[in-house]
Amino acid sequence: MGFGFFVGVFGVLILSHATYSTVQYRGLLKIMEEEFSGPPINVMFELLLGFVLCIWAALTVPGKFLSIHPHSEENSIVSLPANLDFMIFNHRGKAFPVGTDLKLKH
Amino acid sequence: MVTKTEETQLDRLENQVDNGGGGAWEYLCLIRKLKVRRSEKVLKHGLSILNDPKKRSSLGSEEWTLYEQVAIAAMDCQSLDVSKDCIRVLQKRFPESKRVGRLEAMLLEAKGSWAEAEKAYSSLLEDNPLDQVVLKRKVAIAKAQGDISGAIDCLNKYLETFMADHDAWRDLAEIYVSLQMYKQAAFCYEELILSQPTVPLYHLAYADVLYTLGGLENLQAAKKYYASTIDLTEGKNTRALLGICLCSSAIGQLAKGRIKDDKESSELQPLAVAALEKDYKQRAPEKLSLLTTALKSLKVSS
Incomplete structure (x- = not known):
C-alpha cells in the first residue's frame, strides 16, 4: 500500500513537471516566434512515464481485483439463506429446550 | 446467498x-x-x-x-x-415501535397462542397494511398451525402485491413441492430463475421438479437446466452431474431410439459420467465402485 501510493504520487509529480515543461517550452517558442507543433521528445517521454506510473498505482493501491465469474471459487453459491421471515417454531426445540440456565441479567 | x-x-x-x-x-x-x-x-x-x-x-x-x-x-x-x-x-x-410490536407478536407465536398472535398482527396491519414482514408472519402462522392451503392462499395474495420478493417465491415453491404439486412448484422456480438467473441452486431445483414431473418434454428441459447448473458451477455440482445421467437414461427409455438425439445432448452424458468418475476418484476413491455400478444399472456407462 505505502509503496504503491508513493509511486502514484511520484507519477502525478512527473506529470505536473511535464505540464510545467510544456508551458515553459511554449513561452520559449513565443520569444523565438516559432509555431508550436508539439512538445519536445523528452517531455513526451516524461508524460508516458508518468502515465504508466499513475496507471500502475491506480490499479494496485485500491485493493485486489475480485472475480466476477459466477463459477469462481469465491462467488460460487453453496447454500441459500434460511428463509428467516417465514421461520416457524414447531420443531424439536420445543421438546428439548436448551439453555434453561441462560438468563438476561439486568 | x-x-x-x-x-x-x-x-x-x-x-x-x-x-x-x-x-x-x-x-x-x-x-x-x-x-x-x-x-x-x-x-x-x-x-x-x-x-x-x-x-x-x-x-x-x-x-x-x-x-x-x-x-x-x-x-x-x-x-x-x-x-x-x-x-x-x-x-x-x-x-410505540412497530418493530418491537412485531417481536411481541412473534413471542405469542412461539408460545403457541395462535389466535392472540393473529390478533396482534392484524392490529399491526391496520396501521400499515403493506408491512411485508407482518404479512409473511401471517403465512408462517398458517403454516405452523398445519393449515397449508391457508398458507398457500395467503402467500399467493402476498405475491400478487410483492411480485419481486424471491424469498416468498422460494417458500411457495417449497410448500408446493411438499404437497407434490409439481406443476405449481415449477412455475415458482421459473419466477425465481427469471429474477435471479445466476443462482445455480434455482436451476437445479427447477430441473429436479421437471425430472419428477416426467414426460419426454419435461425430461429434455430438465436435462437442459441440469446442464445450465453445471455451466454456472463449472461442473462442481455432483447432483447436477447425476441429474444429467438420470435424465439421459430416462429419455433413452422413453424414446427407445424413436427420436434421434441431437449430437450435442448425446455428447453431454458421457462427459457427465467422466466428470463424475474423476470427481469420485479424487474425493472418495473407495466409493468409486458404487458409482460405477449405479451408472451401469442406468445403462449410461459403457
Missing part, C-alpha cells in the same frame, strides 16, 4: 468463538448478514455479550439490534423468558 468464502469464514469464526477465542460480535454480525439459522449459538454468545455491561456499551446503538437478534433466537430455542426480557428492554427504549 451464502458463497463459499463466506461459508468458510463463518465456520472459522464459529470454531474460534466456540473455543473461547473471542470475535463473538463479528460472528453474530456475519450470521445476521448471511441470514443463517444458528439460534442456539446466537442465544449463547449474544447473551454473553448482553450480560457483560462493558462489552454491551461498546456496541453503541448496535446494542438494540443485538437485543432483537437474541430475542428471536431465544424464541427459536424456546427460552421464552430470555426472549421476554429482551423484548421488555427494547420496549422500554422504543415505546
